[in-house]
Amino acid sequence: MNDLPVECPRCAFDTITRLATSSVPGVWDVLQCGRCLYTWRTTEPARRTRRDAYPEAFKLTESDIENAIKVPEVPPLIGRS
Template sequence: MTDCCPRCAHESVRTLHSSPVPGVWDVLQCGRCLYTWRTSEPARRTRRDAYPEAFRLSSDDMANAAEVPTVPPLRSSGPSQKTGLTDG
């Protein structure tokens, strides 16, 4: 397992899921920035020292980040715009 998040270097990383075949890959997630990656991905996605500097986050970046927009409410039920089917 990794010792820190590749994106923000936070040390709280948890395993979200493991491959059906033991030891092949794990899906990990950072406890601070929520970056998620599979251990089988290339080093530029899984290791802090190889993660692109342009996309790295510092603790200051995290503290001063703009607020994430909220998800808009669901549309009312009715005909589906994609298929023309109705609910129920």
């Protein structure tokens, strides 16, 4: 599993990082896109790991990412009394 995919399945960005590797060599890797932060394990089905098989409804463009609404921060937990 030395070869990383050439593009992100979700946004087609070309910078993919290996986050983790299985303790048994060659079994799986966990990969992450450098733009949309999509993360997947190499053992997942093609609809999660390959751009051509990724569901159209969930594909993102650079514009989609730049224009996405900001997710509000999670407020601090309120202590129990």
